[in-house]
Amino acid sequence: MFTSVFNVTGQPAISVPLHHDDATGLPVGVQIVAAPWREDLLIRASRTLELAHPWTDRRPPVS
DSSP: OOHHHHHHTTOOEEEEEEEEOTTTOOEEEEEEEOOTTOHHHHHHHHHHHHHHSOOTTOOOOOO
8 A cells, every 4th residue: 555655765565465354345454564675575475475365366245
């Protein structure tokens, strides 16, 4: 959501969806920020989260 602010300052950032709120159906995620020039660490952490909490096959309920 706010990754662009960090990207402008030279800090790589990513937002990773992890869960859907059962009450609202909205995605819930985490934003990770790394030190400048540490994209490698950011991508490894994101991959670890996605492997632990797969989300690509999830779909929010549509009424």
